Amino acid sequence: MTKFPPVFKGDYAIIHGGDYNPEQWLKEKDTIWKRDMELAKGASINSLSVGIFSWALIEREEGVFDFSWLDETMDMLAENDIKAILATPSGARPPWLAEKYPEVLRVDNNRQKMLYAGRHNHCLSSPVYREKVRIINTKLAERYKNHPALAMWHVSNEYGGECHCEICQKRFREWLRERYLTIDKLNDAWWGAFWSHVYTSFEQISSPTTPSWLGENEQHGLKLAWRRFVSDQHCNFVDNEIAPLRAITPDIPVTINMMDLFPTINYFEMAKRLDRASWDNYPQWTGSEADYSVALRPAFNHELQRSLKDGKPFLMMESSPSVVNWQSSNSLREPGTVMLQGLQAVAFGSDSVQYFQFRKGRGGCEKFHGAIVGHEGSENTRVYKEVAETGRALQKLSEVAGTGIKADTALLFDWENNWALSDAKFGKQDKRYEETVMRSYEALKRLGVQVDIVDETKSLDKYKVVIGDMAYMLRGDYAARVKRFVENGGTYIGTYVTGYVNDEDLCFLGGFPGPLSEMFGIWAEEIDILPQGAECFIDYHGKDYKTLDWCEVIHAKGADVIGKYADASTRFYRDTPALTMNRYGEGTAYYIAARMPVEFLIDFYRDALVIAGVETEDMPEGVMRSVRSNGENEYLFLMNFYPKDSEIELHGDYTDLLTGKHEAGKTTLKSRQAMCLKKN
Ligand code: GLA
Ligand code: ZN
Numbered sequence: 018m019t020k021f022p023p024v025f026k027g028d029y030a031i032i033h034g035g036d037y038n039p040e041q042w043l044k045e046k047d048t049i050w051k052r053d054m055e056l057a058k059g060a061s062i063n064s065l066s067v068g069i070f071s072w073a074l075i076e077r078e079e080g081v082f083d084f085s086w087l088d089e090t091m092d093m094l095a096e097n098d099i100k101a102i103l104a105t106p107s108g109a110r111p112p113w114l115a116e117k118y119p120e121v122l123r124v125d126n127n128r129q130k131m132l133y134a135g136r137h138n139h140c141l142s143s144p145v146y147r148e149k150v151r152i153i154n155t156k157l158a159e160r161y162k163n164h165p166a167l168a169m170w171h172v173s174n175e176y177g178g179e180c181h182c183e184i185c186q187k188r189f190r191e192w193l194r195e196r197y198l199t200i201d202k203l204n205d206a207w208w209g210a211f212w213s214h215v216y217t218s219f220e221q222i223s224s225p226t227t228p229s230w231l232g233e234n235e236q237h238g239l240k241l242a243w244r245r246f247v248s249d250q251h252c253n254f255v256d257n258e259i260a261p262l263r264a265i266t267p268d269i270p271v272t273i274n275m276m277d278l279f280p281t282i283n284y285f286e287m288a289k290r291l292d293r294a295s296w297d298n299y300p301q302w303t304g305s306e307a308d309y310s311v312a313l314r315p316a317f318n319h320e321l322q323r324s325l326k327d328g329k330p331f332l333m334m335e336s337s338p339s340v341v342n343w344q345s346s347n348s349l350r351e352p353g354t355v356m357l358q359g360l361q362a363v364a365f366g367s368d369s370v371q372y373f374q375f376r377k378g379r380g381g382c383e384k385f386h387g388a389i390v391g392h393e394g395s396e397n398t399r400v401y402k403e404v405a406e407t408g409r410a411l412q413k414l415s416e417v418a419g420t421g422i423k424a425d426t427a428l429l430f431d432w433e434n435n436w437a438l439s440d441a442k443f444g445k446q447d448k449r450y451e452e453t454v455m456r457s458y459e460a461l462k463r464l465g466v467q468v469d470i471v472d473e474t475k476s477l478d479k480y481k482v483v484i485g486d487m488a489y490m491l492r493g494d495y496a497a498r499v500k501r502f503v504e505n506g507g508t509y510i511g512t513y514v515t516g517y518v519n520d521e522d523l524c525f526l527g528g529f530p531g532p533l534s535e536m537f538g539i540w541a542e543e544i545d546i547l548p549q550g551a552e553c554f555i556d557y558h559g560k561d562y563k564t565l566d567w568c569e570v571i572h573a574k575g576a577d578v579i580g581k582y583a584d585a586s587t588r589f590y591r592d593t594p595a596l597t598m599n600r601y602g603e604g605t606a607y608y609i610a611a612r613m614p615v616e617f618l619i620d621f622y623r624d625a626l627v628i629a630g631v632e633t634e635d636m637p638e639g640v641m642r643s644v645r646s647n648g649e650n651e652y653l654f655l656m657n658f659y660p661k662d663s664e665i666e667l668h669g670d671y672t673d674l675l676t677g678k679h680e681a682g683k684t685t686l687k688s689r690q691a692m693c694l695k696k697n
């Protein structure tokens with residue numbers, strides 16, 4: 018593995034910064050702006066994200082542009098050696114724009130037109146909005162293309178949502194025409210004879226509604242097409258935003274701040290437009306042992322963000338240095354959380370630790386959201402001190418910037434599969450796809466395994482093991498590539514509800530798991546969602562593991578049965594296969610027929626990984642590990658999310674980059690401590 022280029026040209030440092038809104042303090046430039054720079058430096062801040070919601074401050078009237086405050090901001094940042102991540106302002110629009118061109122406002126899925134309000138509510142198709150965005154982005158790029166502070170583009174802010182206006186309906190129909198060519202093909206793909214849904218023209222189709230009684234909401238083909246369309250609309254909106262930036266500033270990297278597993282955009286597709294992935298991380302820390310579970314979600318998302326760009330370091334664009342004002346409880350974080358949260362991001366491949374927000378505003382709905390600088394305004398706060406301490410720590414980790422993560426194991430999370438599964442009706446229960454993938458992820462982390470996150474389009478070739486939970490929809494050539502992967506010696510672990518439907522959400526005929534039946538050497542005949550009071554167990558290596566709610570009834574068709582539904586199971590299929598292994602080509606395909614708790618997954622994955630030649634190391638409770646490397650140096654990150662100390666055995670000789678101390682053998686991780694150990 019070689020070193021990746023630095024995020025900011027020529028600058029191998031970990032980015033430390035956050036969202037900065039000097040435009041909220043135009044009347045206090047001499048005092049607040051000045052103080053901001055002192056405070057930023059005192060916290061080792063080397064980058065600030067500016068301009069994010071500043072449209073009205075730049076174009077107060079249509080076509081009348083005033084960049085003076087932004088010029089001053091950019092100059093001030095340059096003078097203070099702080100890089101600007103400059104945003105395009107499309108995340109929120111000025112009132113005049115909505116007043117003059119109501120088409121820019123979104124229509125909700127209940128077909129109600131929204132009023133001018135809030136942010137993030139523009140129509141994705143509106144030609145006027147796209148044009149206005151193109152103009153202002155062009156002006157920004159022209160103006161700052163040679164500015165020494167400009168280091169990166171932050172395109173809009175947290176894209177999301179959908180619009181059901183007439184322009185969007187028209188675009189949707191065009192999109193359908195491009196995909197299906199003829200209405201008959203669409204009818205076939207959507208199984209039109211069901212409930213008499215045989216369309217005779219594309220004009221008869223419109224987007225699904227909420228509430229469901231208002232319009233179409235049961236047509237799975239339509240719903241899936243709509244989700245794909247909405248995601249595509251975001252992507253081509255982004256293309257429109259980025260085009261002038263690429264043309265005018267080809268050397269300035271582009272990113273977009275994403276949000277967790279946000280449902281309306283397939284981030285694997287979105288990331289193709291970007292030079293770097295980035296995301297906003299807002300875990301709800303508790304201060305208790307539950308923080309280990311809390312930490313799994315950001316860990317997963319960090320690994321996803323890294324994987325979106327095939328291993329390139331990403332940015333943690335936002336995180337709160339203290340409270341978050343929109344979560345269920347506005348709890349303070351225990352001392353040390355800022356550092357732990359920041360180093361966790363770096364551990365899993367981030368080259369940045371950034372916050373929302375640098376300074377709290379005096380008004381608006383985020384005035385009590387956490388910030389580096391509070392209303393009191395000095396460096397004397399606990400939060401500021403913790404941020405400053407984190408900044409100093411990151412300086413000691415500069416050499417980690419640009420290193421990657423080598424993972425032999427990939428875990429599947431596929432947006433389109435998630436869409437299809439969430440519509441699929443196996444009764445009313447949630448299918449729990451995300452939760453299930455997260456459970457596999459937890460097992461892998463508890464086994465200390467390095468992991469990439471892939472979707473069904475990513476190459477599997479570099480992995481030894483691929484885990485594909487609930488791959489209900491096998492789309493594109495995924496099934497063929499999985500087979501090739503196993504034939505060539507890979508290990509694939511699949512589960513219940515794999516291979517039920519194709520790209521169009523049409524069920525495979527001839528038995529599940531459809532095109533993967535031969536590879537798994539099984540037939541999955543029925544799926545049982547356990548009734549109240551029923552219990553099933555899988556007997557694996559002489560131990561009974563209780564299943565969770567979903568159990569498939571399967572038959573071995575060539576596969577070896579390595580686990581059966583145990584005698585203690587209350588269902589009729591006790592003593593039938595529940596866990597199988599099939600040699601296929603040079604490789605192995607395992608099938609787990611039931612949703613299983615993490616204790617089982619840890620034991621089973623450990624065995625399967627070791628057989629496949631992947632190293633595992635059971636982690637002490639509450640502790641996560643991650644290794645960044647560049648072929649030359651190796652950096653072991655250890656993080657303790659428990660509120661008590663933990664002991665861990667090191668295999669090798671290390672230098673702690675934060676303390677300079679030599680470490681080998683047993684070492685103690687204090688409560689909420691993160692270490693970065695360089696291998697000697
Ligand atoms: C998001 C937004 C920010 C801010 C924070 C608050 O991530 O991008 O503008 O609203 O949430 O947590
Ligand atoms: Zn619209």
